[in-house]
Amino acid sequence: MGFWDVIAGRTRPKQANLDSLFLLPSAAITLQAAAGLLPTGAGSVCFRGAAGAAFHDTQDDIVELLRAAPEAPDVNVSRDEFGYTWLEVEHDPSDIAGLCTDLHAVNTTLESQGFGPGLLCSLVPFADASGRTVGLVYLYKQGTFYPFAPKRPQERDNLLELQVRDLLSGELPVEDDLARWLALWGAPGL
Numbered sequence: 001m002g003f004w005d006v007i008a009g010r011t012r013p014k015q016a017n018l019d020s021l022f023l024l025p026s027a028a029i030t031l032q033a034a035a036g037l038l039p040t041g042a043g044s045v046c047f048r049g050a051a052g053a054a055f056h057d058t059q060d061d062i063v064e065l066l067r068a069a070p071e072a073p074d075v076n077v078s079r080d081e082f083g084y085t086w087l088e089v090e091h092d093p094s095d096i097a098g099l100c101t102d103l104h105a106v107n108t109t110l111e112s113q114g115f116g117p118g119l120l121c122s123l124v125p126f127a128d129a130s131g132r133t134v135g136l137v138y139l140y141k142q143g144t145f146y147p148f149a150p151k152r153p154q155e156r157d158n159l160l161e162l163q164v165r166d167l168l169s170g171e172l173p174v175e176d177d178l179a180r181w182l183a184l185w186g187a188p189g190l
Helices: 003-008 018-035 053-067 096-118 158-168
Strands: 042-048 074-079 084-090 119-127 133-139 144-148 150-152
Touching: 018 096, 018 119, 018 133, 018 158, 042 096, 053 074, 053 084, 053 096, 084 096, 096 119, 133 158, 144 158
Parallel strands: none
Antiparallel strands: 042 084, 042 119, 074 084, 119 133, 133 144
16 A cells, blocks of 8 residues: 555555355354354355356356366356356255355356456355354455354344354454455355
């Protein structure tokens, strides 16, 4: 950052560190041991689609690549009510490392093809035997995670979110600003 940037109050945005997704298998062990939360096997990447053939070709290539794997996961593409695209991947719940690899591949492919500014987040849901669910949300533009725990329609389990934050603060880069802990109502897998 230069002298004039400091004077003008401009800052560089924090860069995403997509390799942080590979910290999730370790975090999954902590969630299981301390809170009884297990990975559901689902995961998704949320992004703003772009107009044009290049974007659609890239999205088609990603889906084709994921489906071509020897033990291909289920892959689904959907749009939410806000116009964001969700690319969903479904693995065996015991294969969280494979899920994280696929989510990383989706993010890096979109980024390398110039669609990084449209990336919003990645989501990996967990659930316990009583039916409580919590999603670990990776904010692409912040490079941090936060927990989102829907309780009922339009109601969050804030206590569970804070418990998960406290459990994982030493393992994951956790978002400090609670205002960025956005609700992802209707997100795939939650």
